[in-house]
Amino acid sequence: MDQAAFRLILLGIFLISATSDVVKKKQNVKIYSFHINSTVTSRYATTVITSRVGNMLAESQEIHFEVKIPKNAFISKFRMIIDGKTYDGVVKEKGEAKQQYTQAVSRRESAGLVRSVGRTLEDFKTSVTIAALSKVTFELTYEELLKRRLGKYELLINAHPMQPVANFKIDVHIHEQPGISFLDVKGDLSTNDLASAISTTRANKDAWVTFHPTQEQQTTCKGCGENGLNGDLLVTYDVERRNPKGEITVSKGYFVHYFAPTDIPRIPKNVVFIIDRSGSMHGRKIEQTRLALLRILSDLQEDDYFGLITFDSEINVWKRELLKATKANLEDAKSFVLKITERGATDINAAVLKGVNMIKQHPREGTASILILLTDGDPTAGETDTEKIMSNVREATVSKFPLYCLGFGYDVNFEFLTQMSLENNGLARRIYEDSDADLQLQGFYDEVAIPLLSDIQLNYIGVTNLTKTNFSIYFNGSEMVVSGQIMDNNVESFTAEVIAISKGNKVTYQETVMKKDLSDVPPENEKFMERLWAYLTVKQLLERQVLLKGQEKEEEKNYTLQLSIYYEFVTPLTSMVVTKPQEQEVEIADKPKERGESSSPGLALLYDVHRRGLHGQRLTAEPDFDADPWPESSFIMPTYISRISKVLSVAQPTLSVPVVHSNRFFLQAVNQSSPICYDVPLSHKLRLLEDTASEFSMNGESKTSRHGFRQIVFHYKTKHHLIINTKSINYHNGQDNVEFLWGKEPTQHETEGVSLVVRENEMDVTMGNIGVIILLHKKNGNMFLWPAIFEYPKNVNLTGILGKANISYEELHGSDTPTLKIMDKEVKTSWEDVTDYRFQSVSAKGCWLVPFQTVMQGEISDFTVTQL
Numbered sequence: 001m002d003q004a005a006f007r008l009i010l011l012g013i014f015l016i017s018a019t020s021d022v023v024k025k026k027q028n029v030k031i032y033s034f035h036i037n038s039t040v041t042s043r044y045a046t047t048v049i050t051s052r053v054g055n056m057l058a059e060s061q062e063i064h065f066e067v068k069i070p071k072n073a074f075i076s077k078f079r080m081i082i083d084g085k086t087y088d089g090v091v092k093e094k095g096e097a098k099q100q101y102t103q104a105v106s107r108r109e110s111a112g113l114v115r116s117v118g119r120t121l122e123d124f125k126t127s128v129t130i131a132a133l134s135k136v137t138f139e140l141t142y143e144e145l146l147k148r149r150l151g152k153y154e155l156l157i158n159a160h161p162m163q164p165v166a167n168f169k170i171d172v173h174i175h176e177q178p179g180i181s182f183l184d185v186k187g188d189l190s191t192n193d194l195a196s197a198i199s200t201t202r203a204n205k206d207a208w209v210t211f212h213p214t215q216e217q218q219t220t221c222k223g224c225g226e227n228g229l230n231g232d233l234l235v236t237y238d239v240e241r242r243n244p245k246g247e248i249t250v251s252k253g254y255f256v257h258y259f260a261p262t263d264i265p266r267i268p269k270n271v272v273f274i275i276d277r278s279g280s281m282h283g284r285k286i287e288q289t290r291l292a293l294l295r296i297l298s299d300l301q302e303d304d305y306f307g308l309i310t311f312d313s314e315i316n317v318w319k320r321e322l323l324k325a326t327k328a329n330l331e332d333a334k335s336f337v338l339k340i341t342e343r344g345a346t347d348i349n350a351a352v353l354k355g356v357n358m359i360k361q362h363p364r365e366g367t368a369s370i371l372i373l374l375t376d377g378d379p380t381a382g383e384t385d386t387e388k389i390m391s392n393v394r395e396a397t398v399s400k401f402p403l404y405c406l407g408f409g410y411d412v413n414f415e416f417l418t419q420m421s422l423e424n425n426g427l428a429r430r431i432y433e434d435s436d437a438d439l440q441l442q443g444f445y446d447e448v449a450i451p452l453l454s455d456i457q458l459n460y461i462g463v464t465n466l467t468k469t470n471f472s473i474y475f476n477g478s479e480m481v482v483s484g485q486i487m488d489n490n491v492e493s494f495t496a497e498v499i500a501i502s503k504g505n506k507v508t509y510q511e512t513v514m515k516k517d518l519s520d521v522p523p524e525n526e527k528f529m530e531r532l533w534a535y536l537t538v539k540q541l542l543e544r545q546v547l548l549k550g551q552e553k554e555e556e557k558n559y560t561l562q563l564s565i566y567y568e569f570v571t572p573l574t575s576m577v578v579t580k581p582q583e584q585e586v587e588i589a590d591k592p593k594e595r596g597e598s599s600s601p602g603l604a605l606l607y608d609v610h611r612r613g614l615h616g617q618r619l620t621a622e623p624d625f626d627a628d629p630w631p632e633s634s635f636i637m638p639t640y641i642s643r644i645s646k647v648l649s650v651a652q653p654t655l656s657v658p659v660v661h662s663n664r665f666f667l668q669a670v671n672q673s674s675p676i677c678y679d680v681p682l683s684h685k686l687r688l689l690e691d692t693a694s695e696f697s698m699n700g701e702s703k704t705s706r707h708g709f710r711q712i713v714f715h716y717k718t719k720h721h722l723i724i725n726t727k728s729i730n731y732h733n734g735q736d737n738v739e740f741l742w743g744k745e746p747t748q749h750e751t752e753g754v755s756l757v758v759r760e761n762e763m764d765v766t767m768g769n770i771g772v773i774i775l776l777h778k779k780n781g782n783m784f785l786w787p788a789i790f791e792y793p794k795n796v797n798l799t800g801i802l803g804k805a806n807i808s809y810e811e812l813h814g815s816d817t818p819t820l821k822i823m824d825k826e827v828k829t830s831w832e833d834v835t836d837y838r839f840q841s842v843s844a845k846g847c848w849l850v851p852f853q854t855v856m857q858g859e860i861s862d863f864t865v866t867q868l
C-alpha cells in the first residue's frame, strides 16, 4: 500500500484512541536514567546529556531520543551504546549529505522530519531500533562560549525527558579563574515545589549547581504530570573584574583574553532611531514599537543627542537635526512617537541615508554615534536593490559608526539586514513577534545604552591565528573576547595591548602575560582552550561569510569547513553521520541555515535528523533550505590542511599507545566523503615515496610494536642524504654534515633545491618540488615519527606506500557485508577508525578499511627496501 495512505488511516485510528495509545506507548519504553552534566571553564561550556532507555516490549521497537540545545551551541559528539558496543557519530562535510538527501526525495521515501525553531533552543531528535527487552544509552555533547550580555552570562539547560525518571539529575560545575561575583538559578524549573531539588555550592573560583528531583517531584511539580518534567534551568552568573586590563588565561598553547572594564565613564551618545511604519507593521507590532520607544526615550541621558525617523515610502523626521535629550525635547518626541501609525511601502534606502546624514551633520568630540533601524519587511519603495542599498549605506557611513538592524518577525530579509549591519560594524537581531516584543526591543536598546569606549583595537605580540581584534564600540555589560594561539612556547611571556578612545581621549592598557599555564584547569578538560579558540574562530568565520564574495568566500568556507570537521563541530557546513546497528542505517544531524536567517548574532538555526540506509541513502526527507549550491565531495584541499597544520602545530599530541601490529594510513577519496584506509605491517623497511625522475626517495623503518616510524631517510640527487630519527636530524649535502635537534627554536637550512625547516616537534622537508612534513609525536615516553604529505606535485609520477594522492571508489549496495568497488574490483570492507597523525593534535576518523593490496596494487614485498 502507498505509505502516505497507510499513514492517514493510522492517524484516523489514533484520533479515536489517542489517550490510551499515549499511555500504552509510555509503558513500552522506560528511561532508567537521564543526566545532564555541564562543565563551564572560563565561559566555555561543554554539556553532556546521557539517557539510558530500555525497550520493555518482547519485540524490537524504535526508541527515540529528543533534546533541545541552545542555538549558539555546536554539537560535537553523539554516541549510542547498545549491547556494550559504541556507535559514534562522525562529522562530515554537508554537501555529500545533501546529495544523498536529494536522492531520497526523488525516491519519495518516508519522511519523519524534525525541525523546530524557538527563540533560544533548537531540537535534536534521533531514534534507533532496539531488540526486545534491551537497552540503549544515548550520549550527546554540545559546546558553546557563553556571551556576556547586560552584565551576566547565561547557561540555559532544557530538561524534557518525556516521562518521570527514577535517576534524573542535572549537574553544573562552573570554574572561573578570577572568581565568581554572583550566581543565580532561574528558569521555569526553579519553582517553589522544586526548590528542595536544587542546591548551589560556591567556593571562590568554583560554583556547583545540582538539580536532583525525585520521581515523585517530577510528577507533582507545577506544570509536570505523567510526562514528567518539561522546562528550563537558567544559571546566570558574572565574574570578578578586579583587573581593568582584563583577564588573560593561557592553556596548552592557546590563550583567551576577556576585556570588559567597568571603571570608565560613559560616553555621551548620538543615536538615531529609524522606524518602519509600513502597512505590515499594522496592529500589535506598531503598538509594541511605540511602547518600547517611549521607554527608551525615558532612559536617554541629558547629554545624549537623538533623532527619530519614521518611514514608509515617505520619510518623516521628528526634527531635522539631532537634539539634546532635555526634558522638553523628550516630551515633544514622545508625542511624536504616540502619533506613529502604519501606512505605505518600505523605503529602507532613503530612511537609513537620512539617518546617516543627520548624524554626520552633528559631529561632537568625545561621543559615540549609533544608528538603530527597525523594520519588518523587504525594501519595496525607492531603491529596492539590496546590493545598491548596501553600497549606498557603506559609502555614507564610511565605517564611522555602527548600524544596528532589528528585524521584526519572519517577513524580513534577515540576510540583507545582517550583511548591511556587519558591513557597518553593527549587528542584526531578530525581534520575535510575541507579546513581549516591546521588551525585546527595549532589551536590545539596553545592551547599547551605555557606550564606554570606541575604536577599540586589541594588539598582541608573540601570538598568531587571532580571532577578531577590532571592535567599534564597547558597551557597558558586554565583553570583548579575543582568542589565539601562542607562537613560540619557549618564550616566557607575551604582550597584550588595548588601544581605545574614551570620551575623545586615547587610552592604552598594557599587560605582559606569562605563558606558562596560568589556569588550574582540571585535566579532563585540558583541551578546552583550543576548542574555545576553534569555536570562536568558526563562529566568526561563519558570520563573515555574508561579507565575502567569490574566491575569498570559497576559500574561507573551505577553511571553516576543515576546522569544523577537525574539531567535530556540527555547523551549518557539516553533518553528523552515525552508522547504526542491525540495519546498519546511518543518521545525520545537520545545522542548516534557516531561509532568510544568517549566521549572525541571534542566529536561529535548526537541526534536522535523517535516517539513511546502508551506504548512505536517506530514508527521510527534508526540504532544502540552503539555496547555496554545495560541492558534492568532501575532498580536502591540501592548502587548507597545511593551514590547519600550522594552526595546530603547538598543540600537544594526545594519543594512546597500545601495542599495535600495523600502521594504518588513510587516503581521501575524490568522489566520496569517507576516506579509505589500509594497514601496513610493522618491522619493515619501506619505500614510502619515490620519484625516479628527480632522483628523490623517502624510506622509513617502523617501530617494532608501536605506532609510527623510528627512522625516516631521504635521498635526493645522489649526494643529498637526510636521516631523521626521534632524537636528531642529520643532513649531508655531499660535503658538509649538519645536525639539528628536536625541541629547539625553529631553524632553517637551504641549499640547491633542498629546504629544511626544523621546529620543536615538526620538520618541513622540501626537495625539488616535493614537500613532506615529518611530525615527532610523543606520549608516555614513547616517541615516533610520522610523515605527512599535504600537497602532491602535479605531473610527477610518485610511487611508494604514500605515493597515491587520493583514490576513487563506489559503494555497492545489496550485499550483507559492506562492499566497495575499487579499480574495477569488488572488495569487502568494514567501517573502522584511523588515527590521523598528520597533525600534532591527533584525532580519530572513520574510514572504510580495505586490504593493502587493493590500494597499492601489489604485495608488501614490492615496497620493502633492504637499506634505508
Ligand SMILES: *[C@@H]1O[C@H](CO)[C@@H](O)[C@H](O)[C@H]1NC(C)=O
Pocket (backbone or CB within 6 Å): 037, 038, 039, 171, 524
Ligand atoms: C561531569 O563531567 C565532568 C567532565 O567530564 C566530570 O569530571 C564529572 O565527574 C561529571 N560529573 C558528573 C556528576 O557526572
Ligand SMILES: *[C@@H]1O[C@H](CO)[C@@H](O)[C@H](O)[C@H]1NC(C)=O
Pocket (backbone or CB within 6 Å): 151, 262, 264, 265, 266, 450, 476, 477
Ligand atoms: C556599568 O555597569 C556596572 C554594573 O554592571 C555599573 O556598576 C557601572 O556604574 C556602569 N557604568 C556606567 C558608566 O554606567
Ligand SMILES: *[C@@H]1O[C@H](CO)[C@@H](O)[C@H](O)[C@H]1NC(C)=O
Pocket (backbone or CB within 6 Å): 457, 469, 470
Ligand atoms: C583594526 O583597526 C586598525 C586601526 O583602525 C586598522 O589599521 C586595522 O587594519 C584594523 N584591522 C582589521 C583586521 O580590521
Ligand SMILES: *[C@@H]1O[C@H](CO)[C@@H](O)[C@H](O)[C@H]1NC(C)=O
Pocket (backbone or CB within 6 Å): 551, 552, 554, 555, 558, 631, 633, 634, 635, 636, 637
Ligand atoms: C573549495 O573546495 C571545493 C571542493 O572541496 C573546491 O571545488 C573549490 O575550488 C575550493 N575553493 C577554493 C577557493 O579553493
